[in-house]
Amino acid sequence: MRWLPALFAIMRREALRFVHQRERFISALVRPLVWLLVFAAGFRAALGLSITPPYQTYITYEIYIVPGLCGMVMLFNGMQSSLSLVYDREMGSMRLLLTSPLPRWWLLTCKLTGSTVISILQVYAFLAIAAAFGITMPTVGYVAVLPALMLAGLMLGALGLALSSFIKQLENFAGVMNFVIFPMFFLSSALYPLWKMAESSRLLHNICAFNPFTHAVELIRFALYGQFNFAALAWVLIATAVFGALALWGYDPARGLIRKRA
Amino acid sequence: MIADGVTTAALEVRNLSFSYGPKRALADVNFAVPSGFTALLGPNGAGKSTLFALLTRLFTSADGTITIAGHDLSRQPRHALAEMGVVFQQSTLDLDLTVQQNLLYFAALHGLSGRDAAQRAETALARLNMAERAGEKVRNLNGGHRRRTEIARALLHDPQVLLLDEPTVGLDAAARAAITQHVHDLAHDGMTVLWATHLSDEIQDDDHLLILHQGQLLRDGNVSKLRGKTPLSNYFLTLTGPKP
Numbered sequence: 001m002r003w004l005p006a007l008f009a010i011m012r013r014e015a016l017r018f019v020h021q022r023e024r025f026i027s028a029l030v031r032p033l034v035w036l037l038v039f040a041a042g043f044r045a046a047l048g049l050s051i052t053p054p055y056q057t058y059i060t061y062e063i064y065i066v067p068g069l070c071g072m073v074m075l076f077n078g079m080q081s082s083l084s085l086v087y088d089r090e091m092g093s094m095r096l097l098l099t100s101p102l103p104r105w106w107l108l109t110c111k112l113t114g115s116t117v118i119s120i121l122q123v124y125a126f127l128a129i130a131a132a133f134g135i136t137m138p139t140v141g142y143v144a145v146l147p148a149l150m151l152a153g154l155m156l157g158a159l160g161l162a163l164s165s166f167i168k169q170l171e172n173f174a175g176v177m178n179f180v181i182f183p184m185f186f187l188s189s190a191l192y193p194l195w196k197m198a199e200s201s202r203l204l205h206n207i208c209a210f211n212p213f214t215h216a217v218e219l220i221r222f223a224l225y226g227q228f229n230f231a232a233l234a235w236v237l238i239a240t241a242v243f244g245a246l247a248l249w250g251y252d253p254a255r256g257l258i259r260k261r262a
Numbered sequence: 263m264i265a266d267g268v269t270t271a272a273l274e275v276r277n278l279s280f281s282y283g284p285k286r287a288l289a290d291v292n293f294a295v296p297s298g299f300t301a302l303l304g305p306n307g308a309g310k311s312t313l314f315a316l317l318t319r320l321f322t323s324a325d326g327t328i329t330i331a332g333h334d335l336s337r338q339p340r341h342a343l344a345e346m347g348v349v350f351q352q353s354t355l356d357l358d359l360t361v362q363q364n365l366l367y368f369a370a371l372h373g374l375s376g377r378d379a380a381q382r383a384e385t386a387l388a389r390l391n392m393a394e395r396a397g398e399k400v401r402n403l404n405g406g407h408r409r410r411t412e413i414a415r416a417l418l419h420d421p422q423v424l425l426l427d428e429p430t431v432g433l434d435a436a437a438r439a440a441i442t443q444h445v446h447d448l449a450h451d452g453m454t455v456l457w458a459t460h461l462s463d464e465i466q467d468d469d470h471l472l473i474l475h476q477g478q479l480l481r482d483g484n485v486s487k488l489r490g491k492t493p494l495s496n497y498f499l500t501l502t503g504p505k506p
Contacts, residue, residue, distance in 0.1 A: 001344065002373040009370030013356070020358050092352030099318045100371035101344035107371075254322040 006102055007110045014114035017084065028076060028122045029129065032069035036130060040065050052193060054225040062135050066127075067221035068190025070149065071213060073126055074119045074156050079181055081115035082160030086167050098251075105248055108161055115160070116153030123149055141224040148223035151236050152216035158243035165250025188214040189221075212239035271296050272345075272422045272454040273317075278326030280312055287312040289477045291326070295423070295456050299449035301465040301485075302458040304474035305502050310458040311351065313474070314427045317456075318348050331422040344372065347416030349426040353408060357401040361392065361411050364400060365418060372419040379418075386414040390444060406437030413445065423454045430464065438464070462495040475502045 018024065044061035055063075088094040097107055127142065137145075163176055185191075187204065188211050198205035208214050215235035222229040271294035280288040288309045304310050315321055317328060319339055328335040331345035355364050362383055369379035387393045390410040400408060409429055416424055426445065430438040442464045449455045457464070465471065471488055473481040480501055481488055489497040 001340070002375070005370035005373055005375035005379075008375070009367050013359075013367060016359070091354075092350055093354045093356065095318070095320060095348075095350050095352075096354045096368065097371065098320055099343055099346070099348055101340040101342075102371065102373070103340065253319055254324075 001101060003102060003106055006100065006107065007113065010107070010110040011114040011117060014081075014111075014118055018118050024080065025122070028073055028080075029125055031076065032072050032126050033129060035069055035072070036062060036065065036135070037133065052195065054222045054227045054229075064193070065191060066130055066135060066137070067224055068188070068217050070123045070126065070145075070220050070224075071152060071188075071190055071217040072185060073122050074149070074153050074216070075181060075185060075213065077115060077119040077122060078153070078156030078160040079163075079176060080160075081111070081118075081157060082164040082167070082176070083173055085111070085161065085164035086169070086173065089164075090169065098253075104251055108244075108247055108251060112154055112157040112161060115157045116150060119153040119157070120146070120149045137224045138226055140226040144226045145220055145223040148219045151233070151240070152220055155212060155216055155236050155240040155243060158240050158247055161247035162243045162250055165247060184211060184213045187211050188217055190214075190217050212236065215239070272331050273456060274327075274329040275313075275317075276327045276329075278313075278316065278323060278328065280309075280316060280323045280325070282312075287477050288316075288323075291474075291477075291479050293472050293479060293482050295454055296470060297449075297452055297454045298470060299446055299455045299457065299466070300470040300472060302456055302472045302474060303460065303462060303465065303498060304458070305460055307476075308460075308474045308502070309477040310460075310474060311427060312477075314348075314350075314425065314458060317425060318346070319343065344419065345422045347419070347421035347424045349409070349412045349416050349424075349429045351427040351429070351431055353412065355400045355408060355411060355415075358399065360397050360399050361387065361403070362396040364411065365415050368415045369418055374419065382418050382420075383414075386417045387411075389417065389448075390414040404437070405433050406440065409433065409437070409441050410444070413441070417448075423456065424448065425456050425458075427458045428460070429457070430459070430461070462498050465494060473498065473501060 040062045085094065088097075097111075098104070100107060127137070130136075159180075163180065167173060167176065187208050189208060190213070194205055194208055194214070197208050212235055215232040218229050219232040219236055222232065273295040275291055275293050278288055278291045279286070291313070302310055302313070316323055317330075317335075319335055319342075322336060328342075330342040333342040333345065335342045356367070359367065365383040365386065366379055369375065369382060374382065383396070384393065387396055390413055392407065392410050392414055395403065395407060395411075400411065403411065413424075413426070413429070416426075424445075429445075430441055433441065445455055445457060446466060446469075459465070465485055467486040469485045471481065471483060471485045472479060485494065492500075
């Protein structure tokens with residue numbers, strides 16, 4: 001049994017699905033751009049940012065939130081992929097995947113890789129538009145960020161996979177938005193640096209520091225400046241392993257919750 | 263009336279039980295499917311879909327064994343699944359892809375690609391008289407043609423066993439008769455077919471019959487021998503209908 005055809009076929013299907021849903025691509029781009037061009041413009045006056053690594057000089061708020069918005073693109077994409085899995089399950093087409101004679105972990109990995117590649121393309125499209133508005137990163141950053149984006153995409157994709165095995169119905173997806181996406185995004189370093197959060201609440205700061213999304217954003221932030229953040233990398237790897245294990249458990253035919261709904 | 267199992271059967275189920283919490287869906291089911299057409303007949307809620315979910319490993323049961331082409335489904339799931347073609351009750355086609363693209367996607371999930379996959383897709387479609395529709399989007403096909411596409415797809419990897427779970431649901435009478443005949447023809451060519459249904463008119467006299475009711479296998483044998491002179495629909499109703 002050859003394994004690679006499945007990888008290419010699943011990636012191709014993800015890509016086709018994405019191309020078919022042009023609104024999804026546009027909304028994936030518009031969302032972070034609204035934050036960048038409207039929200040950040042309003043906030044730059046309110047938020048003074050001092051010099052913290054990886055920045056070597058005072059920066060504007062627009063510059064600060066670019067990595068967070070890259071993370072946002074990936075977070076939404078990971079959840080979108082989860083949504084499509086729940087949809088597939090409701091429509092029955094997931095059975096095709098689950099009855100393939102390939103190992104289930106490999107099929108889930110293929111799915112994860114497909115959605116991560118789509119996420120990365122969206123992030124680069126976002127970075128290109130940001131650059132067109134004059135918000136640029138060092139050239140080396142655009143290359144160095146690629147592995148960081150891959151890891152962040154895998155982590156958030158694995159979270160999406162795990163969630164998809166636990167969400168009972170499509171209607172429950174709004175709950176995921178409220179209880180996963182928003183807290184993950186707002187309780188992170190995407191919009192404000194952690195030290196700023198610590199000034200207002202120690203508890204919130206600790207939650208932010210625990211949130212794996214914070215570390216995905218920091219990994220991207222440092223990589224965009226050609227730097228390496230070891231702690232963030234470790235967090236992201238651990239979180240990916242945990243989410244991946246949860247997804248495998250959820251999709252296990254003997255133990256997982258899938259049995260009630262397959 | 264339960265026949266002795268044939269050990270050489272391509273599909274064999276032994277002592278299979280399954281419960282949804284406290285509700286028992288299958289109780290100690292035993293049967294062997296010989297080559298040819300076997301109908302799994304049962305009213306709605308008899309446990310057919312649960313049995314199919316177990317046969318296709320969508321979920322597993324700790325009680326009992328399922329053997330497909332000599333492979334134990336719980337011990338060698340991948341070998342067993344590779345020998346199985348499945349048509350689910352609910353369509354599993356991607357409506358936005360063409361017939362051919364749907365088949366190639368499935369081929370890839372079975373490790374097939376390139377010219378080999380394309381060749382197999384062509385052969386499978388020709389077998390179901392669907393060759394000229396290869397380039398059409400599934401969304402534009404009628405129910406009967408969608409079903410044929412799914413059957414062609416299920417045959418792509420040359421499985422030994424073909425499982426179909428109420429494949430004629432939602433089809434008009436003509437399409438239903440055509441699909442039923444097609445699959446009977448496949449079975450006459452030597453394929454092992456398990457066809458779940460609640461409609462007795464889809465079953466022919468020389469078929470093998472399993473009657474499932476309330477999670478229990480009531481009958482296992484040749485249709486004409488089982489029913490004698492009673493029409494099959496009456497025979498089925500007497501077994502599974504409300505008791506007077």
